[in-house]
Amino acid sequence: MLVLKPMMQKTSAKYFFLMPGVLWILAFTLFPLVYSLYLSFTDFRLGKEPQFVGTKNYVEILGLDGEGGDDKALETATFSLFLTLGSTSMTLIMGTLIAWVFNHDLPMLRQMRAIITMPLFAAPIALGFLGVVIFNETNGPLNNILQGLGFERIQWIIDPWGARFAVLITDTWQWTPFVFIVVLAAMQSIPEDLYESARLDTRSNWILFRRITFPLIAPALGTVALLRLVETIKILDIPISLTGGGPGAATQTYSYYVYQIGLRGSFQLGDASALSYLVVIIAIIISSIYFWRVRARFD
């Protein structure tokens, strides 16, 4: 009869319990990552045998062959950048502002907090469809409010810039509560005695915020900013449901373009993989800069 030594038993148990997690990561994270990297060096179109083409896909997208590159990739990347910077900064500013308000003793705070966080739990695609109603040029509530306040009606969906801002506003609306929750938690972890001591020197709320609150919530803001940047670079569902990527291609994001090339009729998975890897590289650069800054700060 085979008798395992206690040490071996312990080791086997360890591997046994690790196995599901490792298999999951191998199957659903590493394999797709490596396989799509391989595809990005092929001309693979679903239904046809892939041929290895080296760096041709990357060269063509970036225009390194002197052909000017992929205009549509550049166009959609530009809109994604606008959305990423716009939405990230808007959510950070608004989320922090709301958190600061909620960090005070106010009536009905709990109820208001529950209401404010609701958009976070909605599916982005549903918010996009809701946006179709809200931003309706003729009968939408937003234009009715604007008109009631004496402003001109805005052509939200049919004007390219109107549509871009409609997407930006919808994404900001959804993600502001996320920033709010994280920042509020960070604010509430600041010891009250710091404020009490500081109030001996000043009564200005702005100075208290600038000198105490902001430095102490900065790490949380940094993490949130990183998550928002990476999240917004990938945005696809809101433009699809709200504007259909239009008018024209005005609200097609980079992810929308990748989806179109890879899965919407074309199935050019080689090109789509190369386009995706360029985003991965950008996301890695962003997060590396962030971690380098954080490390520098704590070192």
Added chain:
Amino acid sequence: MKKKLTLVLLLVSLLMMFGVRAVVAQDTFFGKTAAELFPDSSDSERELAFKALMAANIPDGRALGEGKTITIGTLGQGARGGISGTIYFWRPAFEAATGATVEIVEIPYGQLGTTIPADFLTGQYTYDAFVAAAWQYGDWVSNEWIQPIDAWIGDERFPAWALEDVAPPFRALLQWGGQTYGTQMDGDAQLLYYRNDILNDPAWQEQFKAETGKDMVVPPQTWQQLYDITNFFNGKDWNNDGDPDDGISLHLKAGGQGHFHYATLAASFAVTPADGDDAMAVSKFDNVFWFDPDDMTPLINQPGHVAALEFLQQLAATGQEAQFGWELGAAWDNFLQGNAIATFSWGDVGSLSQDPGRSIIKGNLGAAVIPCSDTWYDRETGEFVTNTDAPNCVGNTTGGSWHPVMSAFTDEPDLTYFFMSMIANPVINFYDATTGWQGIDPCCTYQLFPPRGDATPDDYAAVGFDASDMERYIAAYGENVFSKPTSLTYLRIPGTLEYIQNSLDVRLSEAMTGQKTAQEALDATAEDWADITESLGVESQLEIYQQAIGYAGS
């Protein structure tokens, strides 16, 4: 005497029993009542549907289907929406007649080019049949994803329908290379709709003459005459609701199917019929719209197309600016709610106009064949032609003409065909085309008036339609399909969705919202198309395109 009385009583009892059984048999369909078969319908809808079902003579299919399941993929617009609604509506009846179960998978319009091809390309073969558009035949047939159904047609084990009943232009959409792949269901063609009461009002006609110096031609015969009318009415309160009203009602949002309407309009600007007896003969210069049939060079940026798009921009300006953000239903509703003098679209508008829940114009619907153009581009001479006396007229079967096709990989071909043929049964199909909400348009002789078919306005009045509206609408539908010298060729090649949805639709939206000029937008489309063709293989695309449009070479 007593014996005789007993015999008579027994006879009467037996007759009564049979009589009751007969009544019961009339009240159920394979043991199911109308309420069980159509649980979500109103009483009147249920009554008409049940009557149609009983008249359809559906055979007993339980030997084919008992305990089995088939999966139908369909354009998804909900259980009470266009196209998918038909499948949901008749599912309980099919299940009662066969003892089988039907699983329905809805596929949104924007996902059609993804879901079905991905299913086949990855070897999943989920669907036994799928209801999709005729323009996908290029992909389906060339990849051998669907199978011909000729062997089943006419087999008495299945519900009856006849290919001969389908109007020839729609019949052609069910076939490829001489074989039949689809059973008929929906016949898409675009018509001109207008407000019959307003355009025939002498006071408005007088005002029109005074303002434009022209007689109002009702219905308009050319796009240019239509523009004069919509331009005249746009901004005027012709429906007396206190607000300015629209001339035209279009839908031009990217992804909202507006590209179909462009194609319908552009055909008479860019297509020339062939000389000689057969005006529909395809040559290098005649009856081609999409690509040069010799080398697949895109024709989409030719002068005729550019002129058509510029005209569409001009026509759209006679309606609300908001229409650039509308999808199909919004444009229809604007017309059906009496806010626009005209629109051009599919047959759905005709049947929806009779639905009091959606329309206020019942009894005032005008319908006519799609207009001609008095100016068009002749590619052979390289010049524009203008002729107001003999304008260029090109009909259309634009749209999806949605119908079921059978997967080549189904394990249940008989049962699947039973379902397909049941939906194609003339009585059921006639009923479907009169509901409006199902999005089923007339396709067949039993729906058209003589000399095109054998229906009468009374057939439509019997289902609650306005007979005078139908006299215009159904007559125009038949004329539109049969009377034009030629018709826009259907784009049925691999990658159709890529050419149309990913490129043309987006570029049109850019032009309509002022981001690009018509020429710039169509030049960009041509570039996109050339890239798509190259990526799919020029030779193979050319071969399938020539086959699809019937081009034998120059």
